[in-house]
Every structure is written in structure tokens, then in C-alpha cells.
Amino acid sequence: MKLSKYGQFAGIALAGTLALSACGSDNPTGNGGDGSAAPQAGDVECVDGGGTLSGAGASSQENAMAAWKAVWEGACEGSVVEYDAVGSGAGRSQFIEGGVAFAGSDAALDEAETEDATERCNGSEVVNLPAYIAPIAVAFNLEGVDSLNLTPEVIADIFNQEITNWNDDAIAEENPDVELPDQEIVPVNRSDESGTTENFVAYLAEAAPDNWPHEVSGNWPIDPVEAAQGSSGVVNAIEGGEGTIGYVDASHVGELGTVAVGVGEEFVEYSPEAAAAIVDASQPREENTENDHAIDLDYTTDEAGVYPIVLVSYHVACMEYEEQAEADLVKSFLSYVVSEEGQQAAADEAGAAPLSQETRDALTGTIEQISAAS
DSSP states (O other): OOEEEEOOBOOOOOTTTOOBTTBOOOOOOSGGGGTSOOOOBSSEEEETTOEEEEEEEOGGGHHHHHHHHHHHHHHSTTEEEEEEOOOHHHHHHHHHTTSSSEEEESSOOOHHHHHHHHHHTTTSOEEEEEEEEEEEEEEEEBTTBOEEEEOHHHHHHHHTTSOOBTTOHHHHHHOTTSOOOSOBOEEEEESSOOHHHHHHHHHHHHHSTTTOOSOOOSSOOSOOSEEESHHHHHHHHHHHSSSEEEEEEGGGOTTOEEEEEEETTEEEOOOHHHHHHHHHTSEEOTTOOTTOOOEEOOTTOOOTTOOOOEEEEEEEEESEESSHHHHHHHHHHHHHHHSHHHHHHHHHHHOOOOOOHHHHHHHHHHHTTOEEOO
């Protein structure tokens, strides 16, 4: 491998570098966008001579990817990462077809996708590496209301179009101090296949199965009232309407009102800390191989302080690539992403929950084994 180490790379200006290939980043909600210090890189393993690394997938990672891109490119001269935030489903397809070196996905590859991806990876293992952990916010636009308490059953009934007015008794009962308008509820869902959708409906199916009897999928299961493409599209639809409500990666919420979700006997607002709590309480996916790190989230937890609607966004990669240069670039970039500095950059710029030291060590051990066929 032709890797070289760059030491502390401080003071990287994000202005002008946050734009991602083929898409624009939304305004992040973290610290880096408010004039505070930009993210920094520790010991980044750079590839001699640089090169271009291509990726595509989850729009939930836009803000974090912008920070990772800025720091990694700044530390590694001549290195460029091009990430097209086309959605998880499209990203997985592009990866399986060999169009990109890695995919960003809000859902781990399923059995059929894994089989196809194994062929794409020269018969080597394909791995799901959790790179970005964040709450999925239930966000709404209701004049004069900033926050609402909603149980899983009420959230399910709203998105299942069973509760259709904001002053419905089921909502009023949980929010006695809120003046709720006699106004139609307009639920907004993703129009594209999305890992955010898959995580959100998985939560509804497990936490409120009687109210959400639909199959878990990255595609919205019922005829929509309103639909939009990508995280940015959903936010724009919520902001542009009245009485609208949708689900979106929390880094995209901005000034919208948000839901505190019923967990046990309390209502829990989203936060990186609350999101991290459910990940720590969950188990690895049963079918994982030694180097696969997909997580089986426990959406039905009643543990205090846990926010249960969580998105775990993965970077999907091969353990073996055809070309050494591509393998080295993948190793370099993914090593930075899962590092303490990379995770802190995602926390600062996008409100993500940083991976634990134990998880980072396990991921690093896998990434270090990435190699090339020739």
C-alpha cells in the first residue's frame, strides 16, 4: 500500500468545500456552521498521489459527508471524494453495479443484495459499516407550536391517515397545554426508495403494530397525501405547507417543530445522546459475518432517556477491490470517517451520535483488511 501519514491538519475552512458532487448540502444544524472552529483531522492515512473516490447513496449523510469531504481532501493532497446523495436505494444499486466504490445506505444490504454485491466485490465479503448514527425527527409545521408529545400509536395513525386533524382527541390528550388548531394534517413521506423510510416504518411496525400493519420496506407502503424526494425535498414540503408533518434525518430539521416520542412512561425529545442510547442497547444483526457490522435496533425499548426512532447509516464497501489504488482510497477515507475525529466532525456539523470506542476499534480492524485483487 502506498499510504502516507499527515499529522494534525487544523483550521480547515469549510466555506467553498461543503458542496458535494452532483448535489447541494442542506444547512447543517451543528456547531461548524455558526462560526465556531471547523472540524479537524488527526493522523489521516493518505494515498500517495491522491485520486478520486466515488460514492453514492443516502441523503441523510449530506451534512456529515460535507464535513468529512472537507477535512479528508484538505489533509490528503490530490485526493477527492465525489458523493452523489441520490438516496439509499439508488446508492446500493450503483454500488452493486460497480458504478461507485462505496455506497451510503440507511439500511444494511439484504440477503439478495448481499449476494449480488459479493459478485461485484470479486467474490469477497461485502460489509456494512455504521458510519453515521442520528435520530430521525418527526418534524411538523404548525403555526404557534414548537413541540408536541406523541405516542407511537398516534404517530402511526397520523402517517396511516387514520388521524387527519390536528385537534383530534388523541393528540389533545397528550398535549393538554397546547392550543391545537382545527386544521387538516398533511403527512409528507419520501417518494424515493429510502433507508430513512425503512428505519421509520420499522419503528412504527414494531412499536405500534396494531396501528401500522404494513410490510417494512424502503418504499412508502400506502398512497401518499404528499411525497417528496430526498431529505431536502421532505423538509421543503413541510416548510412550504401548513399543518404538514414528516420524518427526516434530524440534521435537516432547521426551525421546524418536532415531536417528543412516547417511550415507556415518558416523552423523549431527539438528541445525539438519546439516539446513541438505543444503539448501545441493541445487538449486532444475527446474520453478520466476522467483518459485517450491521445493527439490529431495539425499537420497542422502554428504557428512560432513549429516543427510539434512530437512523443508522452505513458505508457499504468491498473487502477486495480490483485495483490497488481504489482499495487504498477506500481505506483512507473510511478510516477517517470512523475515527474519533471523523465522528466528532459529523457530530459538530450534523448532530450525529459519535460511535463508541469499542465500535470504532471493531470497524477499524475491518477497514484495515481491505485489499486489492492485483
